[in-house]
Amino acid sequence: MLHFATLPLPLLLLCLNFASVVYTHGYVAQVTIDGKTYQGNEPQGTSNPSIIRQISTIDPVMSVNDSNLNCGWNAPKATLVADANPGSKLTFTWSGGPGGYPWPHNVGPFFFYMAPCVNTTCDQYNSINAEWFKIAEVGAKPGGAEWYQQNIMDGYPANVTLPADLAPGQYLVRHEIIALHEATTIDEAQYYPSCTQINVKGNETGYPTSNETCPFPGCYKDTDPGLYDPTVYNTPIQYTFPGPPLATFVLASANSSDPGTNPTGSGNGSSSGGSSGADPGADGNSGNGSSTSAASSGKGTCKVVRPDGEYFVVQRTRHRRSVNQVLRRWLSDTKRVVMRY
């Protein structure tokens, strides 16, 4: 049902009188490895040399059986491979899409998987054959009032530390956000996978066991409690991560390598304890939130945000009527509408 009365009237009128709608999801715009920055390519944008496999759309993958669940929508191999080491710190900066919008969701976990690029280098590796192991899973913050994904919406990167015992070789790092804001219905979880190509140096020996790996698609089932979750809005958040368990060599090699720069707490926020070195939202020095508010507060634009984080940016055009129809339909499945301007 509609609750337009909760909108400040002048802003509502602005939104309904201007037009053209941008509906954002997101992609990985940038990765840093031990402080060195690598740019990603915008979906549909120019394909510059990169270590991040370029996806074709910011839209989510919507099925656990979709081959795009592997490395994201239609992602070809990337041309570069970046050096890294056991214990390297990786940060992943998300964008809501071309134009500098922020990541729009804040309900659900995020993950870091790895897979060796078997018998070749990662710039030549077809990831559909990959056997993935999990090095980090990040869910609710301590206390269970909100998810660490909120930090990404706030413009902070998602961080992970590579296992201290990781064996050398070329690997894909599969970083994935799962947005659960509509996962009270089966098959409505949104998957945002991304693959980054790295070459791990050193002479460590850590490796997963075969029962700790699985392919994508294949690691998830649509009935997994962490993917179909009628209680996802209950607090404190109770959550069961989907997919394989954290690889035991990751748990065994976990140490106090967290540099402690995270203002919102350290660790991975998961109930599995220890491990993983995921340090979500650590420093915030590469966030994209500030440019976003500037972009969306320009003359003739406004942004309508639902409590679950989905939002529209509305801009001035001539197609007023169709935009109004879309907006009404979109607002009608939320209980409360919040304007962010």
Ligand SMILES: [Cu+2]
């Ligand atoms: Cu989205």
